[in-house]
Amino acid sequence: MSGAHPHGARADGAHQKGTRPPGAHPHGAHPHGARAEPIDPAVAALVASQTPRRDWLGPLLLGLAGTAATAVLLVQLAAGVASVLPPGPRSDGSTALTPSGPAGAVFSPGLAALLLLVAVACTLAADLWVAGGRSAARSRLRTRSAARLGEWNPLLLDRRSVGELVRTVVDASERAAAYRAGFFGPIIAAVAAPVVVLLVMALTVSWPVALILAVLIPLVPLIIVGSQRLFRSASAGYRRSAGQLSGAFYESVQGLGELSLAGAAERRGRTLERLGERNRQQVMRLLAGNQMVILAVELAFGLVVTCAAAGLAAAGLAAGWLDTSQAVAVVLLSVLMTGPVSVVGQFFYIGVTGRAAERQLAELWAEPTGNAPAGTTRPRTEQRGRADQPEPGTDARPGTHREAAALEFRDVTAGYPGGPPVLAGFDLRLGRGERLALRGPSGSGKSTVLALAEKLITPRAGSVLIDGVDLATLSRPEVASRMAIVSQSTTLFSGSIADNLRLAAPDADDSRLWDALAAARLADEVRGFEHGLDQPVGERGLALSGGQAQRISIARALLRDAPLLLLDEPTSQVDLRSEAAIGRSLAELASGRSTLIVTHRPGVLGAGTRTVHLGADADADADGGGA
Numbered sequence: 001m002s003g004a005h006p007h008g009a010r011a012d013g014a015h016q017k018g019t020r021p022p023g024a025h026p027h028g029a030h031p032h033g034a035r036a037e038p039i040d041p042a043v044a045a046l047v048a049s050q051t052p053r054r055d056w057l058g059p060l061l062l063g064l065a066g067t068a069a070t071a072v073l074l075v076q077l078a079a080g081v082a083s084v085l086p087p088g089p090r091s092d093g094s095t096a097l098t099p100s101g102p103a104g105a106v107f108s109p110g111l112a113a114l115l116l117l118v119a120v121a122c123t124l125a126a127d128l129w130v131a132g133g134r135s136a137a138r139s140r141l142r143t144r145s146a147a148r149l150g151e152w153n154p155l156l157l158d159r160r161s162v163g164e165l166v167r168t169v170v171d172a173s174e175r176a177a178a179y180r181a182g183f184f185g186p187i188i189a190a191v192a193a194p195v196v197v198l199l200v201m202a203l204t205v206s207w208p209v210a211l212i213l214a215v216l217i218p219l220v221p222l223i224i225v226g227s228q229r230l231f232r233s234a235s236a237g238y239r240r241s242a243g244q245l246s247g248a249f250y251e252s253v254q255g256l257g258e259l260s261l262a263g264a265a266e267r268r269g270r271t272l273e274r275l276g277e278r279n280r281q282q283v284m285r286l287l288a289g290n291q292m293v294i295l296a297v298e299l300a301f302g303l304v305v306t307c308a309a310a311g312l313a314a315a316g317l318a319a320g321w322l323d324t325s326q327a328v329a330v331v332l333l334s335v336l337m338t339g340p341v342s343v344v345g346q347f348f349y350i351g352v353t354g355r356a357a358e359r360q361l362a363e364l365w366a367e368p369t370g371n372a373p374a375g376t377t378r379p380r381t382e383q384r385g386r387a388d389q390p391e392p393g394t395d396a397r398p399g400t401h402r403e404a405a406a407l408e409f410r411d412v413t414a415g416y417p418g419g420p421p422v423l424a425g426f427d428l429r430l431g432r433g434e435r436l437a438l439r440g441p442s443g444s445g446k447s448t449v450l451a452l453a454e455k456l457i458t459p460r461a462g463s464v465l466i467d468g469v470d471l472a473t474l475s476r477p478e479v480a481s482r483m484a485i486v487s488q489s490t491t492l493f494s495g496s497i498a499d500n501l502r503l504a505a506p507d508a509d510d511s512r513l514w515d516a517l518a519a520a521r522l523a524d525e526v527r528g529f530e531h532g533l534d535q536p537v538g539e540r541g542l543a544l545s546g547g548q549a550q551r552i553s554i555a556r557a558l559l560r561d562a563p564l565l566l567l568d569e570p571t572s573q574v575d576l577r578s579e580a581a582i583g584r585s586l587a588e589l590a591s592g593r594s595t596l597i598v599t600h601r602p603g604v605l606g607a608g609t610r611t612v613h614l615g616a617d618a619d620a621d622a623d624g625g626g627a
């Protein structure tokens with residue numbers, strides 16, 4: 001049995017029964033984000049917008065400015081070199097210079113030093129800009145992903161591999177930020193660099209040579225797009241295998257104790273080894289692709305441009321339409337033209353994995369939350385007997401004047417998507433201030449009743465009402481705000497006892513925490529701890545006993561102070577002595593609240609508890625109800 005954990009995380013396995021929850025993706029858990037389906041462009045744009053334009057535009061402009069400064073610096077250096085060389089011979093044997101391009105540059109050491117300074121400053125500033133933008137983008141992506149997961153229906157969360165979700169939030173955010181902030185600007189700057197260099201060449205050296213070399217520029221985007229297409233499947237394979245590996249690794253670490261008890265650690269190790277090897281092969285394929293792109297760019301572009309430039313410089317010099325300074329400048333500038341383009345190849349890996357990471361994040365953000373929206377209306381035939389919504393706190397059924405129940409199921413038929421109904425024509429009424437224990441054999445639908453009350457699933461027919469209000473008209477957070485839940489296992493987070501209590505009431509002062517602990521029969525033990533309220537509970541609360549952890553969960557429920565209380569086998573995991581202590585604190589918690597408890601030990605709530613049986617032998621011990 002299980003119910004929703006009061007704080008969103010569920011550690012139990014009761015909801016891991018195969019069928020996907022409402023709103024889950026039609027393909028079930030698509031573990032690796034490697035679906036071929038198109039991504040919603042709006043979500044993709046939202047992911048991209050987490051890196052504001054200035055974060056990549058800055059490095060892009062700085063990169064271009066740096067290239068331009070370096071290009072002019074090279075023209076200056078060429079003039080300097082030419083000034084110490086003898087004039088070149090002309091084809092007619094004379095040495096007179098009649099350059100065809102713009103007037104040859106005059107070397108100025110001051111200008112050269114200034115240009116050097118500008119080029120270095122641009123490079124440094126671009127690097128700093130990239131680092132800042134990247135870390136800001138990473139944190140924005142992680143925060144948003146975590147917030148998105150927080151909106152998910154816990155049933156949906158239970159079905160996804162935790163390892164993969166962690167990887168998506170942490171690793172994909174890192175890669176996507178590296179791509180947008182660290183790669184986007186510099187790569188566009190690199191692709192545009194040849195154009196800038198040619199512009200400088202046309203303006204300060206020789207426009208005919210620049211024009212001829214410009215013919216080669218379209219090679220760059222062609223090479224890049226071609227290579228990316230070529231390695232698309234390697235990229236998808238990499239995403240898939242990396243997702244599988246991290247998911248399996250995370251699960252193995254979590255279940256290490258059970259694996260070694262079952263003598264299965266070695267077998268599991270072999271599985272991990274296999275997955276690791278597959279991942280290594282995928283990474284190698286991707287890196288091999290990366291190397292091929294570098295090679296292609298260097299060969300197809302670098303070599304061709306350098307040879308063409310050298311040939312043009314030699315021909316121009318020989319024919320006399322270039323002087324020495326212009327010829328040297330053409331050769332130097334051709335090297336500058338190819339330099340940034342080789343960055344394209346080196347960055348290729350970041351680009352491929354970054355785009356894959358953005359896709360992964362977009363898939364996560366686009367995933368339906370699995371929550372039925374507020375105001376969901378069912379078909380008319382299923383709304384019989386409910387002419388209007390009753391006023392909160394009243395029962396609006398014709399001829400009924402009694403006070404609305406704290407929780408009521410009216411003729412409810414419910415089940416899980418694709419499965420048969422678990423409950424059919426189910427009625428249950430929990431009066432205000434009443435304590436009701438739900439019992440029944442395994443599989444009879446006790447968890448399903450709690451899931452309906454929490455609006456984790458919605459009825460196929462009939463209605464569920466809290467305080468007279470149909471849950472169909474409320475959002476899940478609104479439903480959650482009306483109840484406190486204690487489930488069979490408690491999730492505690494690293495931090496102090498006070499931190500864990502304040503999850504339920506962030507503004508509670510210490511005296512309120514002590515009151516809650518006292519009511520949960522835990523105050524004396526906490527006073528005995530060295531650090532009292534500030535005592536660390538250890539990772540996942542392991543520094544506390546199961547009974548203590550459960551009473552912290554009860555104290556949290558007390559701090560929430562909700563009128564409706566759902567208890568899901570709250571003593572199933574503790575021994576008899578702890579059960580007695582928990583029973584007393586539960587009785588305290590239940591007093592004055594309407595309480596529905598799923599338990600095989602109804603005595604834990606004390607006297608006056610009505611019992612309802614679910615399943616084949618259904619009948620009620622007290623005044624009715626039952627399936």
Ligand SMILES: Nc1ncnc2c1ncn2[C@@H]1O[C@H](COP(=O)(O)OP(=O)(O)OP(=O)(O)O)[C@@H](O)[C@H]1O
Nearest residue numbers: 001015017019416422441442443444445446447448
């Ligand atoms: N998330 C789910 N997806 C699909 N089917 C489910 C899901 N949860 C429960 N079921 C099915 O619904 C039926 C009732 O299950 P439920 O968990 O409500 O029973 P239960 O009385 O709480 O059982 P137990 O005491 O063993 O926890 C079972 O047949 C179960 O397989």
